[in-house]
Amino acid sequence: MPNAAEAANPFETAKRQVDIVADLLKLNGGVREMLKHPKRELTVNFPVRMDDGSYRVYTGYRVQYNMARGPTKGGIRYHPNVSLDEVRALSAWMTWKCAVVNLPYGGAKGGIICDPKHMSKGELERLTRRFASEILPIIGPEMDIPAPDVYTDSQTMAWIMDTFSMQRGYSVPGVVTGKPIALGGSEGRGEATGRGCAYVIREAAPHAGVKVHGGSVAVQGFGNAGSVAAKILHDEQGAKIVAVSDSQGGIYNADGLNPHAVEAHKAKTGTVVGFPGAKAISNEELLECKADILVPAALENQITKANADRVQARLVAEAANGPTLPEADTILFQKKVTVLPDILANAGGVTVSYFEWAQDIQGYFWELADVNRRLERVMTQSYAAVHETAEKYKVHNRTAAYVVAIQRVAEAIRLRGIYP
Secondary structure, rough: OOOOOOOOOHHHHHHHHHHHHHHHHHHOOOHHHHHOOOOOEEEEEEEEOOOOOOEEEEEEEEEOOOOOOOOEEEEEEOOOOOOOHHHHHHHHEEEEEHHHOOOOOOOEEEEEOOOOOOOOOHHHHHHHHHHHHHHHOOEEEEOOEEEOOOOOOOOHHHHHHHHHHHHHHHOOOHHOOOOOOHHHHHHOOOOHHHHHHHHHHHHHHHOHHHOOOOOEEEOOOOOHHHHHHHHHHHHOOOOOOEEEEEEEEEEEEEEOOHHHHHHHHHHHHHHOOOOOOOEEOOOHHHHHHOOOOEOOOOOOOOOOOOOOOHOOOOEEOOOOOEOOOOHHHHHHHHHHOOOOOOOHHHHHHHHHHHHHHHHHHHHOOOOOOHHHHHHHHHHHHHHHHHHHHHHHHHHOOOHHHHHHHHHHHHHHHHHHHOOO
């Protein structure tokens, strides 16, 4: 049995997920071991000049998990609690996320141990450029493509792109994704996660026995992904948004909420709480409210064995990363609740990041309608592959998504062989 430290270690969790699927697929020991180890890990310690003229040494990581299907792809986060094992786990999950939507990528992740909330813009720029210089030998459009993550954004990516380009002597926009459009970013990237989630909900609804048109939807986390998913489900698919929330609390109206009006209220007041004509509810109550579809789009570990039995929705679409704990998965599966796992439901973001990279490589940019049409095709095909696998192995969608992903990576490893 794993000890308490291991149980809380995200990389131990990631490795156990590989073992479960490897047993199901009867993968040979060598391939199984390769799937449980990152290909490359880089730890760097580097000085940054602070605004007061002093210097601080920061520690950063870049982990490239698997390159069997192509260059690695993944975000860089700035957070006081970044650890090497967290970055390893996130790079593994990025590998499976890219594979489940069939992108020609492996997974990577990066992070710096810092508190960006207590740093000026100048300090963040110097931190970013110095870190980019340290990891420069292992990143590039053909090798590893960073992206924004926790407390990083399009400006962070612009600094990395510029630092890399200065070393090359010419502009290399394809070294990062999530850039400003003026520097080679893609139309549609900002709403891609929420839009991709809405497409997967539409595909899964008939199998879950729910109707999107006229059906009720509750969204926990009315941020980027959650608000976009709510607006698309409301505007394009005819759903009724009955509940939404943010970090300060939630609102509920059985007759439906206009997500655009809620967004305007939040822009004005800083929260969805207090929206006229809606009843105040907590984030916990939102998860258990009467709705056909639940979209957890906030934090991890929201649906647990303590509350899973009280979830009334028939379809749960994970726009957030890791909102459902494993014990809750089992309870929901037994209740015949369809769960669309994060590595599928929120993969719209990395899909349009791939489109951005492809556009940068070609030097030819697509219109928004083209981006959305291609995203819809990817998400539709990916859901079909996961659903078919779930039916074949009689497992829930999370295991099925990992089976699809790990099968694809294992096949690439098998075909390539071991060099020399």
